[in-house]
Amino acid sequence: MKPYCREVYYYETDQMGIVHHSNYVRWLEETRLDFLRQEGLSYHAMEETGILIPVLGVSVSYKIPFRYGDSFAVTASLYEYNGIRMKIAYDIRKEGEEEIYARGQSEHCFCGRDMKPISLKRSFPELYEKFRGLLAK
Amino acid sequence: MKPYCREVYYYETDQMGIVHHSNYVRWLEETRLDFLRQEGLSYHAMEETGILIPVLGVSVSYKIPFRYGDSFAVTASLYEYNGIRMKIAYDIRKEGEEEIYARGQSEHCFCGRDMKPISLKRSFPELYEKFRGLLAK
Amino acid sequence: MKPYCREVYYYETDQMGIVHHSNYVRWLEETRLDFLRQEGLSYHAMEETGILIPVLGVSVSYKIPFRYGDSFAVTASLYEYNGIRMKIAYDIRKEGEEEIYARGQSEHCFCGRDMKPISLKRSFPELYEKFRGLLAK
Amino acid sequence: MKPYCREVYYYETDQMGIVHHSNYVRWLEETRLDFLRQEGLSYHAMEETGILIPVLGVSVSYKIPFRYGDSFAVTASLYEYNGIRMKIAYDIRKEGEEEIYARGQSEHCFCGRDMKPISLKRSFPELYEKFRGLLAK
Numbered sequence: 005m006k007p008y009c010r011e012v013y014y015y016e017t018d019q020m021g022i023v024h025h026s027n028y029v030r031w032l033e034e035t036r037l038d039f040l041r042q043e044g045l046s047y048h049a050m051e052e053t054g055i056l057i058p059v060l061g062v063s064v065s066y067k068i069p070f071r072y073g074d075s076f077a078v079t080a081s082l083y084e085y086n087g088i089r090m091k092i093a094y095d096i097r098k099e100g101e102e103e104i105y106a107r108g109q110s111e112h113c114f115c116g117r118d119m120k121p122i123s124l125k126r127s128f129p130e131l132y133e134k135f136r137g138l139l140a141k
Numbered sequence: 142m143k144p145y146c147r148e149v150y151y152y153e154t155d156q157m158g159i160v161h162h163s164n165y166v167r168w169l170e171e172t173r174l175d176f177l178r179q180e181g182l183s184y185h186a187m188e189e190t191g192i193l194i195p196v197l198g199v200s201v202s203y204k205i206p207f208r209y210g211d212s213f214a215v216t217a218s219l220y221e222y223n224g225i226r227m228k229i230a231y232d233i234r235k236e237g238e239e240e241i242y243a244r245g246q247s248e249h250c251f252c253g254r255d256m257k258p259i260s261l262k263r264s265f266p267e268l269y270e271k272f273r274g275l276l277a278k
Numbered sequence: 279m280k281p282y283c284r285e286v287y288y289y290e291t292d293q294m295g296i297v298h299h300s301n302y303v304r305w306l307e308e309t310r311l312d313f314l315r316q317e318g319l320s321y322h323a324m325e326e327t328g329i330l331i332p333v334l335g336v337s338v339s340y341k342i343p344f345r346y347g348d349s350f351a352v353t354a355s356l357y358e359y360n361g362i363r364m365k366i367a368y369d370i371r372k373e374g375e376e377e378i379y380a381r382g383q384s385e386h387c388f389c390g391r392d393m394k395p396i397s398l399k400r401s402f403p404e405l406y407e408k409f410r411g412l413l414a415k
Numbered sequence: 416m417k418p419y420c421r422e423v424y425y426y427e428t429d430q431m432g433i434v435h436h437s438n439y440v441r442w443l444e445e446t447r448l449d450f451l452r453q454e455g456l457s458y459h460a461m462e463e464t465g466i467l468i469p470v471l472g473v474s475v476s477y478k479i480p481f482r483y484g485d486s487f488a489v490t491a492s493l494y495e496y497n498g499i500r501m502k503i504a505y506d507i508r509k510e511g512e513e514e515i516y517a518r519g520q521s522e523h524c525f526c527g528r529d530m531k532p533i534s535l536k537r538s539f540p541e542l543y544e545k546f547r548g549l550l551a552k
Contacts, residue, residue: 292428
C-alpha cells in the first residue's frame with residue numbers, strides 16, 4: 005500500500021502558525037479514498053451504484069504539528085470489518101520521516117441512498133470480498 | 142435589512158494572523174441566505190421545490206484584514222435582476238464601525254434540479270415578484 | 279452554561295446532502311471558545327498574553343446527520359483538568375431537541391508561544407483557578 | 416509552465432452535488448504557490464525572509480461545475496506587475512480537456528511582517544527581477 009502524500013496547503017494553517025487540527029480529518033478522508041482506489045475500489049463508482057460509506061466516528065491524536073512547507077504521508081489500514089461496519093487506522097508522518105506526527109481512526113457503515121444500513125455480504129458479495137481482502141494489509 | 146453579523150472563527154485565520162481570504166466567499170453565502178430569509182425567501186424551501194441558485198461568479202476586494210476576536214457585519218443588496226439572473230453586492234464592515242473592510246459581488250442564475258436554467262417569471266411568478274421586491278432595497 | 283447554537287451553513291454540506299463530518303471538529307472549537315468566554319475566559323486575550331491551548335486529540339461520534347436548514351446546540355463540559363492538560367466533552371443536539379445527534383471530546387495542553395508546555399498553576403495561578411472553577415459545571 | 420493538477424476532494428462538494436464555489440479560491444492559491452515554486456520562488460522561504468504577499472482582490476467566474484471524481488488543471492499567468500502590486504489570471508479546466516470550466520483572477524501586494532507595503536525593486540532587487548521574468552510567461 006503506497007502512503008498518501010501531499011504538501012500542506014497555506015490555507016490549512018491557522019494563526020498559531022501550524023495546520024489547524026480540523027484539517028487532519030479531511031486528510032484522513034483523502035487517504036481513505038485513495039487507499040480504496042489503490043485496491044480497485046472507487047468510492048465514486050460505489051456512490052453511483054448507490055453505496056454510501058458514511059462516517060460513524062473519527063478521532064485524531066496530534067503529536068507534532070505540521071507547518072506550511074511540510075509534506076505529509078499517511079498510511080491506512082483496515083483493522084475491523086464484517087460487511088456492515090469497518091474501522092480504519094491511520095499513521096501520519098512527515099514525508100520521508102519515520103516518526104509519527106499524528107494518528108487517526110475512523111469507523112464507517114455501509115448505507116444505501118436512503119441512509120439505511122446495508123449488508124455488503126448479502127447485497128454486494130463481490131464487493132464484500134474485496135473489502136475483506138484489505139483486512140490486515 | 143438587518144446586516145448579517147457574526148464573530149470570526151479561530152479556524153478561519155491563517156498563519157499571517159488574519160482571516161484567510163477564501164472565507165469571505167463563504168461569508169457572502171451566509172449573508173445571501175440570511176438576506177433572502179429576512180425577506181421570507183427560504184433557500185432551503187426553494188431547493189426542496191427544485192429551485193437551485195448556483196453561483197456564476199464571485200469577487201471580493203479586501204481593504205482591511207479581519208482577525209480572530211473581531212466580529213463582522215455584512216449588508217447585501219440585489220442590484221440586477223431579471224428573473225433569470227441576478228447580481229448581489231456586499232459591504233463588509235467590522236461590527237459597529239462605518240468603514241468598509243471588504244466589498245463583494247456575486248452573480249447567480251436560477252436552475253432546476255437538472256442544473257438547466259429556469260425563468261422564475263414563467264415558472265414561479267410569485268417568487269419572481271418577491272425577488273423583484275428586493276431590488277433597490 | 280448556555281449551549282452554543284447556530285444554524286448549519288450551506289457550504290458545510292457535502293454531496294451526501296448532509297453536513298460533512300469534518301465540520302463538527304470546527305463546531306467543537308466554536309463551542310469551546312464560546313464556553314470559555316461565557317466564563318470570562320477570552321481565548322483571544324489568552325493568546326495575546328502568550329498562552330496557547332493547542333489540541334492534543336479530538337474525537338467525534340456521529341448518530342444522526344445534520345442537514346442544511348437545521349440548527350445545532352452544543353453543550354460543553356470540562357471533565358478533566360490539572361493545570362497542564364484538560365479534557366472537554368461535547369453533546370451536540372438539534373436546537374430545541376433532547377436527542378443526542380453527535381458527541382465529541384477534545385484534549386488540550388497549555389503552551390507558551392514557543393509551543394512548550396506551561397503549568398497554569400505555577401505561571402498563571404489566577405487563570406489556573408478560573409479553569410478549575412469550570413470542572414463539573 | 417506546467418499546469419497545477421489534482422483531483423477534487425469529496426469534502427469539497429456540497430449538497431448540489433458539485434464542488435462548492437468557495438473552494439476555487441483555494442485552488443487559485445494552491446496554483447499560485449505552485450506556479451511561483453516552479454519558477455524557483457518559494458513562498459515559504461519568502462515568508463521566512465519577511466515578505467508576505469496578501470490578496471487584495473480575487474474573482475472567479477464559473478462555467479461548468481466540477482464533481483467528485485473529476486481532476487482539475489489550472490494554468491496561471493502573471494499579467495500585471497510593478498514590484499509593488501501584481502495581478503495573476505487563472506484558467507481552470509478538467510484535466511485532459513481543452514474547454515474552460517472556470518476562470519479566476521487575483522491581485523496582490525508585497526508586504527513586510529508588519530503588513531506595510533514594500534517595494535521589491537528597492538528592498539529585494541533580485542526578487543524583483545525574478546517576478547518580472549514571469550510576466551507574459
